[in-house]
Amino acid sequence: MKKHILIILLAIFPATSFAAGVGVHLDAAPIDINDKDSIKRGAKNFVDYCFSCHSAKFMRFNRIAKDTGMDEDELREMMIFTRDKKGEATKTGDLMTVAMTDEYAKSAFGTAVPDLTLTARARGADWLYTYLRTFYVDENRPTGMNNLAFPDVAMPNVLMNLQGVNKAVYADDGHGGNKIEGLEKIQPGSMTTEEFDAFTADLVNFMVYLAEPVQAERRSMGWKVLLFLAIFFVFAYLLKKEYWKDVH
Numbered sequence: 001m002k003k004h005i006l007i008i009l010l011a012i013f014p015a016t017s018f019a020a021g022v023g024v025h026l027d028a029a030p031i032d033i034n035d036k037d038s039i040k041r042g043a044k045n046f047v048d049y050c051f052s053c054h055s056a057k058f059m060r061f062n063r064i065a066k067d068t069g070m071d072e073d074e075l076r077e078m079m080i081f082t083r084d085k086k087g088e089a090t091k092t093g094d095l096m097t098v099a100m101t102d103e104y105a106k107s108a109f110g111t112a113v114p115d116l117t118l119t120a121r122a123r124g125a126d127w128l129y130t131y132l133r134t135f136y137v138d139e140n141r142p143t144g145m146n147n148l149a150f151p152d153v154a155m156p157n158v159l160m161n162l163q164g165v166n167k168a169v170y171a172d173d174g175h176g177g178n179k180i181e182g183l184e185k186i187q188p189g190s191m192t193t194e195e196f197d198a199f200t201a202d203l204v205n206f207m208v209y210l211a212e213p214v215q216a217e218r219r220s221m222g223w224k225v226l227l228f229l230a231i232f233f234v235f236a237y238l239l240k241k242e243y244w245k246d247v248h
């Protein structure tokens with residue numbers, strides 16, 4: 001019986017159950033899946049900064065263009081440096097694969113680079129938003145960087161030029177050890193904190209779109225169905241009263 005309740009709870013609160021597994025405080029991602037301009041900017045950020053290593057191989061370029069209202073020129077400009085598995089320039093209808101092989105990634109980073117199409121679903125938007133903003137200096141790591149949301153991550157901090165460099169601030173954990181209390185900027189990047197947060201929010205918004213491209217449509221459809229049922233209920237009730245009026 002207990003098991004059944006647990007399964008039902010997990011089904012109802014999938015996002016919460018994931019978040020609970022992470023020991024770090026997650027910042028709420030300020031995203032809006034109906035904001036197509038934000039998704040469009042995020043797609044550009046993704047191609048510029050992530051797509052050299054990470055694929056999004058279940059998505060096609062031209063679908064993003066269609067869903068965000070990007071015209072042909074904007075799409076070509078976004079894709080201009082992208083290459084497919086054979087190293088050839090990609091076409092607008094291609095899937096978003098990358099030229100990097102798992103063997104190369106393993107020799108460079110010690111691990112394969114995961115595909116990011118569905119990551120927003122597995123990790124949640126808040127986790128992504130926190131992860132991308134919480135790299136900090138750690139001399140003991142091969143990349144010189146560690147991460148609050150993903151301890152000992154193998155990914156280099158690719159957004160460092162934009163964000164700047166952060167170091168960890170430690171506090172006594174009350175058991176004779178140290179715990180990280182927060183991060184402090186020790187070197188500025190090309191963006192202010194607000195600009196960088198907005199850049200990251202667009203990127204996360206795009207990744208949430210990637211993981212479920214029809215989400216915005218599905219939600220608005222849900223409200224329409226509920227509205228229909230509400231109106232239909234009135235008529236059904238009146239009809240029921242009419243049918244039963246001689247019986248009561």
Ligand code: HEC
Binds near residue numbers: 054113116159
């Ligand atoms: C230089 C190559 C490289 C670039 C560029 C890069 N990453 Fe990564 N990324 C990695 C590697 C390698 C891992 C695997 C880390 C591990 O398992 O420790 C990773 C892991 C991740 C993960 C964790 C996935 C998971 O669920 O375990 C996310 C999320 C991610 N990257 C997002 C991004 C985003 C967003 C960008 C663009 C801003 C980006 N990465 C750019 C190499 C890269």
